[in-house]
Amino acid sequence: MESKSIGSIEKWMDKHAYANNIPLKGMFELTHRCNLSCCHCYIDEKERDLRTDEICHILGAIKGAGCFQVTFTGGEIFTRTDVAAILSHARDLYMCVQVLTNGTLIDEEVADLLHDLCIDKVQVSIYSSREDIHDSITRVPGSFSKSVRALKLLAERNVPIQIAAPVMRQAGESYKGLVSIAEDLGARLVLDAFITPSRSGSSRPTEFQVSRQVALEVLALSMDQGDSDGTESHLKDRETCSAGRSFFAITPSGNVIPCPDLPIVLGNALAKDFRGIWEGKEANELRAELDLSNFASCLTCDLMEFCPRCPGRSYCDSGNMHACSWHTRMRAETYRLLKGGENDEKGRYDLAGG
Numbered sequence: 001m002e003s004k005s006i007g008s009i010e011k012w013m014d015k016h017a018y019a020n021n022i023p024l025k026g027m028f029e030l031t032h033r034c035n036l037s038c039c040h041c042y043i044d045e046k047e048r049d050l051r052t053d054e055i056c057h058i059l060g061a062i063k064g065a066g067c068f069q070v071t072f073t074g075g076e077i078f079t080r081t082d083v084a085a086i087l088s089h090a091r092d093l094y095m096c097v098q099v100l101t102n103g104t105l106i107d108e109e110v111a112d113l114l115h116d117l118c119i120d121k122v123q124v125s126i127y128s129s130r131e132d133i134h135d136s137i138t139r140v141p142g143s144f145s146k147s148v149r150a151l152k153l154l155a156e157r158n159v160p161i162q163i164a165a166p167v168m169r170q171a172g173e174s175y176k177g178l179v180s181i182a183e184d185l186g187a188r189l190v191l192d193a194f195i196t197p198s199r200s201g202s203s204r205p206t207e208f209q210v211s212r213q214v215a216l217e218v219l220a221l222s223m224d225q226g227d228s229d230g231t232e233s234h235l236k237d238r239e240t241c242s243a244g245r246s247f248f249a250i251t252p253s254g255n256v257i258p259c260p261d262l263p264i265v266l267g268n269a270l271a272k273d274f275r276g277i278w279e280g281k282e283a284n285e286l287r288a289e290l291d292l293s294n295f296a297s298c299l300t301c302d303l304m305e306f307c308p309r310c311p312g313r314s315y316c317d318s319g320n321m322h323a324c325s326w327h328t329r330m331r332a333e334t335y336r337l338l339k340g341g342e343n344d345e346k347g348r349y350d351l352a353g354g
Contacts, residue, residue: 013068017246021287022066023278025242027249027260030055030086031075036102037139038127040168040205042198043075047253052082054270056089058254061274069096069120075252078105087117096120100164103150104143111153123162123190124151129177133170151185161187166195167218168208175218179225189225193218194331197316199263216334223338240295241310244286248278258286261312262321294322306339307332 017024032046050058062070070090077083078101090097099114103124106114114122124147128134134144154161163182167175175191182189193215195206210218241247244258244266254270256277257263264286267277277283290311298304301324310328311321318325 014242014246017066018242021245021278023062023248023274024066024246025069025071026062026067026247027071027073028055028058029073029075029250029252029260030077030083031080031252033079034074034076034102035079035104035140036076036143039137039139040166040195040208042196042205044198044200044202044204047251047255049080049252050254050270052085054254055086058250058269058274059086059090059093059095061269062248062250063093063095065275065278067095069098071098071100073100076102076105078110084113087113087119091117099123101125101150102138102143102147104140104146106150106153108153111150111157111159114154115157115159119159121160121162122154123164125164125166126178126181127165127168128171128174129181130174133172133174137168137170148181151187155185155187161185163187163189164192165189166192167210167214168195169210170208176221179221189222191218191222191225193334196261197313199260199316203317212330212334215330216337219334219338240290240292241312243312244283244290258290259312261310262315264315289321297324303329303332303336306335308335 013024016022031049032043033049034041059070072083072087072090077099080086087097087099097117097119098121099119100123103122126134126144126147127137128144131144134147135141138144151161151163163178163185165175165178178189178191181187193210195209197203198205241259243262247259249257249260250269251257251263254268256266256269256274258266266282266286267280269277272280292299295309298307298309301307307328308331310325313328314323314325315321316325317323
């Protein structure tokens with residue numbers, strides 16, 4: 001009952017923030033440096049890192065503008081030697097803090113820190129239940145065992161953990177074994193059948209994209225596990241996504257962007273106060289561009305009620321946030337099949353062309 005109540009409050013906060021352009025949630029990329037070399041990485045243009053004091057200054061600014069939750073990501077955040085100071089400062093500001101990491105640099109000391117700071121969630125990326133396949137994707141031998149060890153250390157300390165598992169062609173069916181790994185650790189498992197194009201617009205990472213048939217199987221497994229995040233359309237609620245309205249991202253050099261998938265620079269949080277950027281000309285113009293009236297073709301599309309419309313994915317695909325992204329359309333088609341598609345003679349959904 002308590003978790004349902006918290007979920008209801010969070011949903012109300014999200015809607016209120018969206019309607020009033022309050023930057024409730026943000027993602028802060030602390031660095032583009034990483035100790036792994038994943039084949040599908042979407043970061044192909046690296047920025048310089050901010051100093052500790054610069055990051056702390058920006059954290060104070062986003063909190064003052066209304067930010068309640070900040071998610072720290074990279075690159076790999078634990079390649080920075082000042083992570084403890086950064087996380088501690090965010091908690092001193094009474095912000096809800098989440099961490100995205102590959103986990104390979106988390107030892108007992110780091111796990112103790114994350115526990116002591118009451119971090120809301122730590123998400124660790126695992127690409128396969130098989131060590132050899134995972135390590136072939138990260139291109140660093142031993143990375144699987146280190147990531148799993150991190151999850152165990154965190155679970156022992158009752159730190160909320162989540163496994164993020166983008167499913168790629170080379171994983172085969174080994175992703176299915178992650179279900180038991182997650183259950184053993186008490187972790188939430190988030191499977192994703194879709195690979196993000198690179199931030200520069202290159203489609204290279206999508207070379208590892210699974211077929212539509214496999215995508216259907218992955219999403220069906222996710223829903224069996226009770227994970228329905230991202231399977232609902234906000235278009236049917238007459239809304240676009242939260243980017244630039246209640247959500248934002250900050251890059252390692254301090255650039256404010258609507259979302260990691262929509263890298264349109266609204267301003268730099270070192271050069272200008274964050275609130276001034278959020279309420280400024282560029283941000284207001286972006287919100288006007290993201291108004292539902294500019295997505296007329298979406299509103300007449302037969303996939304509308306299944307479509308998790310993502311302007312960022314469209315922007316990465318074609319440079320046009322209003323275009324129909326093959327990536328998003330594939331998701332919508334898959335969700336339609338899961339929720340109401342017709343079965344073929346073998347009892348499987350018809351995925352002609354997939």
